[in-house]
Amino acid sequence: MSLASRALRRRTVRQPPLFGWRGLVVYTSLLILMGAALYMIFIYAPAERVQGDAHRLLYGHVAVAWLAFLAFGIVALASVMYLWRRNPRWDSLAVASAEVGVLFTTLTLASGSIWGRHVWGVWWTWDPRLTTTLVLWFIYVAYLALRMYIDNVDTRRRVAAIFGIVGVVDVPIVWYSVEWWRSLHPVQSVTRAGLTLEMVLTLVVTVVAFTVFCFVLIRQRYLLERASDEGEGLRDIVRNRHDELRLAGAGSAPEAGE
Amino acid sequence: MTQELVFLFIGYAVIWVLLFGYLVFVTGRIRGVRDAVRDMRQELDAQRRQPSE
Amino acid sequence: MNSVATRPTPLATGEPDTESPALTLSRLSVGFGRRSVLREVSLSLNSGERVALLGPNGAGKTTLLRTLATLQPPLSGQARVGGTDLVGSKRVARRHIGFVGHTPHLIGHLTARENLAFLTSLYGVANADSRVTEALEVVGLADLADRRARELSRGQLQRLSLAAAALHHPAVLLLDEPDASLDRDGVRALPAMLDALCPGSAVLLSTHDPEVAAQVAGRRAVVDRGRVVQADQPMPNPAIGKAPSSGTATSFFGAAWTLLRKDALVEWRAREQAPALLAFALLITVLFDMAFVILAAADAPAVAAGVAWSTLLLVASLSGVRLFGSERDANTLTCLRLAPIDQSAVFVAKYVVLVAHVLVVGLVQLALLSALLDLQLFQGGMLATLGLVTIALSAVTAMQSALALQSRAREMLMPLLAVPLAIPVMLAGVGATLETLQGAPAGGAAPWLGLLAVVAAVFLALSVLLYPHAVDG
Structure with missing residues (x-):
């Protein structure tokens, strides 16, 4: 019974930022940043010498790609922390980052593919960057699948944490293997032209805007995970109470002390 | 020129739609789960009051 | 039995408090x-x-x-x-x-x-x-x-x-x-x-x-x-016999060796894995050879490289998930978890058995491919590649088997977990094979072999470090 009362005394789920004044600040600044990024991408930044207007897609592409890698870095970090401290909050952060990371990786692959079709003339090429991103996508889709298939909550957290760490460690290995392998099958490489100051500024603003967006997403997903965790716990307690009541109904109920 | 703009439009549209769609989806789910948690809490409180009476 | 002692004697090791109840x-x-x-x-x-x-x-x-x-x-x-x-x-x-x-x-x-x-x-x-x-x-x-x-x-x-x-x-x-x-x-x-x-x-x-x-x-x-x-209240004067004396701590490699001998003996008696794995590898190899018959005429080394290592990946995943799974099915994993040993020793023993399985299948497969593709695959470079691919591939799949084992659908989840992580091994295996078979200057395959060694080392280190977390809360 002390178990139940302890859980009851725990604070309720905090308001997600969409509803409080903090939410107002976050979302207003997010909109302003995104608007600024859009303006700079489409109007402020000059056309590029070789690619013309197509390069404008790269601002968003670079931003989501960097955030995908960042999100997976957070997964690894949170996984290590979970195995060390065994605090479920770290696991919630890991799963939130993993899901957001998969989303951003999907965006990276999609935008890169669209750009590549236009500039290189192909939807896909086995460039180390592309290949590594694709492998990363596979690894973290597997991470999410693994979580789905483990029922025991403690086992799920432990096993997922291990896989989350292994996945990130594998990234540099994948990178080098693909880079060496490519020397066997040469492919077209990216044309590198000089960046003007306007381009750099545009890139910076876009990256900042998307980063804010990414952190908002991770936070929301984290809150969702915490809430469902709490729901799961309450469900267990409700079941416990049912058991106790059912048993207590039979006769001399051992009343819980402090 | 126009073809390039179509590519750009498609590219950014994909990004925006997915990002905002995900945000709306997750935020909606939070509300749902929070409601469920509140209901369970009330049920639990009710149960707790009953046996002592 | 004989009881003269009036109080519990200290337990064998690390017992600070001799007065405490058992x-x-x-x-x-x-x-x-x-x-x-x-x-x-x-x-x-x-x-x-x-x-x-x-x-x-x-x-x-x-x-x-x-x-x-x-x-x-x-x-x-x-x-x-x-x-x-x-x-x-x-x-x-x-x-x-x-x-x-x-x-x-x-x-x-x-x-x-x-x-x-x-x-x-x-x-x-x-x-x-x-x-x-x-x-x-x-x-x-x-x-x-x-x-x-x-x-x-x-x-x-x-x-x-x-x-x-x-x-x-x-x-x-x-x-x-x-x-x-x-x-x-x-x-x-x-x-x-x-x-x-x-x-x-x-x-x-x-x-x-x-x-x-x-x-x-x-x-x-x-x-x-x-x-x-x-x-009931504890008896005021419990009958105390000879004090329990527990054994000495078993070293990591001692435990791993014991487990390895046990696994080898069980596999020898049950003959559970080797025949099935060999038949499976045979089938897949023949199937690939049929599918790539036109390609094989033009570029036999490339086909050999692709077929050999992807078959071996399938074999390693199957064998790995079975190796850990049979232990769980037979309920003997509990026996290992009860033992006062470093649980990583269990992993190391399974890993060595897996390497042996994959190596045997790999050798048979090289012979088969030599015949089918009319290539001389039994040469130093190829054998070195086979050895390192086996070691690296087993490291990746053994670890993923240990993780998949904890889930509801281990057979289904296994390829999802292992294949993305094994991609570097595949690429390195293909690279080394092509360098060797296309008569590249000596040492052309060296970077690939180095990469394989790195993968094996990284995954083994991670496994030994993390395996106890996977099996033991």
Whole structure:
């Protein structure tokens, strides 16, 4: 019974930022940043010498790609922390980052593919960057699948944490293997032209805007995970109470002390 | 020129739609789960009051 | 038996507190996840005491005993064996605990004697041979010592389980419904067997039969409605026999070697994996060769490289998931988790067996491909590549098998987990093969071989570091 009362005394789920004044600040600044990024991408930044207007897609592409890698870095970090401290909050952060990371990786692959079709003339090429991103996508889709298939909550957290760490460690290995392998099958490489100051500024603003967006997403997903965790716990307690009541109904109920 | 703009439009549209769609989806789910948690809490409180009476 | 001593003698190792009872439970709650089955149990057993947990089915007796056997973590509260905390220093505590569960944790393909000998090595029991013989005689299985465990009857297995659990003379012996599969004579003989096997050990047994409780135990604790509702007072002067003396710690490589010998022996007797794997590899290779028949005429080395290593990846995943899975299916993983060894040793032993499997299949496959593609594949460079691919591939798949094992759908999940991580191994294998077969200048394959070695080292290090987290809460 002390178990139940302890859980009851725990604070309720905090308001997600969409509803409080903090939410107002976050979302207003997010909109302003995104608007600024859009303006700079489409109007402020000059056309590029070789690619013309197509390069404008790269601002968003670079931003989501960097955030995908960042999100997976957070997964690894949170996984290590979970195995060390065994605090479920770290696991919630890991799963939130993993899901957001998969989303951003999907965006990276999609935008890169669209750009590549236009500039290189192909939807896909086995460039180390592309290949590594694709492998990363596979690894973290597997991470999410693994979580789905483990029922025991403690086992799920432990096993997922291990896989989350292994996945990130594998990234540099994948990178080098693909880079060496490519020397066997040469492919077209990216044309590198000089960046003007306007381009750099545009890139910076876009990256900042998307980063804010990414952190908002991770936070929301984290809150969702915490809430469902709490729901799961309450469900267990409700079941416990049912058991106790059912048993207590039979006769001399051992009343819980402090 | 126009073809390039179509590519750009498609590219950014994909990004925006997915990002905002995900945000709306997750935020909606939070509300749902929070409601469920509140209901369970009330049920639990009710149960707790009953046996002592 | 002979009892002159008036107080428990210190346990063998790392026991700071000689005055403490053999087993102390203080406000211990056990259950699953956040759902408690038994709440705030406080109980204490002195050395030599035998306590029966009485209660109806589903009262939480098994959960309590499994928690005390360190198979699952308690929800709250504390349990100490001697002076050792059950959660904080699990490995030390395991040396002083013996556990007989509902289902026997014995290895079916080993004989009764081999089963016990295997455990003496894991627990570091002194005078192993004589102890095994003595234990077999006590439980009445001396005549059946050389019969395989799978051929024993349910009751005989129960006796063997008792011998196995008491073999290292634990300070605390936990028996989960020992009367479930023992006949009346067996139950009647139980106290005498306990006297002979482990005098001085505290025994906690669960049963729903008050008669058995009275026969075997001196004290009763009644479990009901999620609580221990009634417990007899401890006897003021418990009969204390010879103090339990547990074995010495087993080294990491000692444990790994013991496990490896066991795995090799079991595989040799069961012949479970090798024939199926070979047939599978044969089929896949032939299938690939048919599919790439036009390509093979133009560029045989490329086809050989692709076919060889992707087949080996499939073989390694299958073999890996089976290697860990069979242990889980046969319930023997529990036996390994009860042992006071570094759990990573279990991983290392499985890994070595996996390498052996994959290597054998790989050699057969090279021969087959040599014939099908008319290539000379048995040359230094190719053999070196095969060796390193095997080592690296096994490292990746063994680790993922250990993870997939914890899930509901391990066979389905396995390729999802292992294939993305194995991509570098595939690329390096193909790269090294092409360099070797296309007659590149000497040393052209060296970077690829280096990459394979790096993958193997990284995954092995991670596995040894993280495997205990995967199996043990």
